Amino acid sequence: MVSYKELGLVNTREMFAKAVKGGYAIPAFNFNNMEQLQAIIMAAAETKSPVILQVSKGARNYANQTLLRYMAEGAVAYAKELGWEKPEIVLHLDHGDSFELCKSCVDMGFSSVMIDASSLPYEENIALTKKVVDYAHQYDVTVEAELGVLAGVEDEVAAEESHYTKPEEVIDFATRSGCDSLAISIGTSHGAYKFTPEQCTVDPATGRLVPPPLAFDVLHEIEQKLPGFPIVLHGSSSVPQDEVDTINQFGGALKAAVGIPEEQLREASKSAVCKINIDSDSRLAMTAAIRKVFAEKPAEFDPRKYLGPARDNMKKLYIHKIVNVLGSDGKAC
């Protein structure tokens, strides 16, 4: 049993309370490799933004849960070395799908876990979430739950279609499950293809696809039912067109990738939404930079020569998200 407190990590409780009050959101960035982690920590340290490092089931399979945990421990020391005196870093399990998995993360130093039982019937979702909460709270680890179904694919989590969270269920769910935060479905979805062209309209000026707006009415209704309760948005990449263009220009084939417009995420950040998950945008930034090096310098074979620019590009993206979309800069001095 390792306590996250010994690793210098923090849970989400105070962080979320401040974010809800302050009208901003905490970035939750997924990581599964060193360059991504370096870029996240450099961006957070430079902007003094609290940050959530997320590990998904796919990342655990890819990079090994133990190694990722030690990398997060290293990230705290690295942040201090970068001059961030009191780093506010959370190590979070993204989309935990069983009690056993959540328990193993709590036991090995995660400061926050998500139990995603949203595909189960309502009562079973409450029961499983409560079981995780009862265990995690003994160690002061915070728990995110999910109510409603998001469309799209994120590692092994896949759903054909989304179902908005029902506002009439949230009080009962939050009270009986005891969760610390709640991921809701209001039209975001996982991956870089969030909407089909048929679901979008076309911007006559640019010819680009414009996705349907998020269901802010559902969000506001949920906020009224649970005033001040921390709300989480998954699948909130914006799929930056310049990265998609770079990928396609240098041999990629990303057709009609569409994300959530940043203005809408900015608006959501000002509400009770206090955690916004961004993964695909970082993948796009990394891929764009690597493709560019491969195309322009075909003789290059030192991985540092293409992973370095990839890291720089991801760092730029993370800073942009922190400063211009979530507003979390300067909140962890």
Ligand SMILES: [Zn+2]
């Ligand atoms: Zn998710």
